[in-house]
Amino acid sequence: MSEMKFTAEQLPGVRRFTEEHARRYKVDDGLIGDLVIAVNEIATNAVRHGSAHAELRMWTEDGRVIAEIHDSGSWSLSSAPGATPPPPEAEGGMGIWVARQICSAVSINTGNNGTVVRLELSSTARYI
Template sequence: MCRQVLCASFARGRITVLRRAVAEHAAYEGLSGRHLEDFVLAVNEITTNAVVHGGGHGRLRLWSYDGRLWCEVADQGPGLPPGWMSGLGPPAGYEFRGRGLWLARMLCDQITIVSGPGGTTVTFAAVSG
């Protein structure tokens, strides 16, 4: 059974509040330790990407399904640039930017990225633990 846990809009200056809310809800849903930290870090990276690259705001949904915690982050930005899938590996050298999607892939299960001219939606699950 699917159970909605959190649904929130966000923008620049509200990511810290959202991150705290996600951490509280995720802990209530049973995530703890490294799994909780990794999930919250992935949420932070993806929401930050939405603000910086996806039009300045977005929408987050958090739900529990089949014993797992899921997150969906959607924005209405211009979409990911052509060739973005070629960047599946870690960013080169000491680049400060370009780590968000890569990090989310490393920290979460079953990540799905759908992007086009009307925006980007990233859906992922917490690592089971």
């Protein structure tokens, strides 16, 4: 497992960290950019809406790459965030929806200890 603590100013480092570890974990080259986008969207949400400091953890498990983003903020989940696309005129609110389009699984857990968003992607999946 690899970990990185970050703030909003360190988001470029989050993208580099994600790409580096995706390559180390043998993610298909065609999926690395997509994984970087998904992690960046959730990491950006973490430091914009959750808390000033957040943490990214990445590892592999059963042929999947797992990325977890943890912040100390909490929120009330009214339904499955990002389950439907935002309206075309939206200027934000697309992060979780984008991550759901890219990843094979997205889970969100929030409570007294903060929020954890877990992204899963098959390391060998290929687009048709």
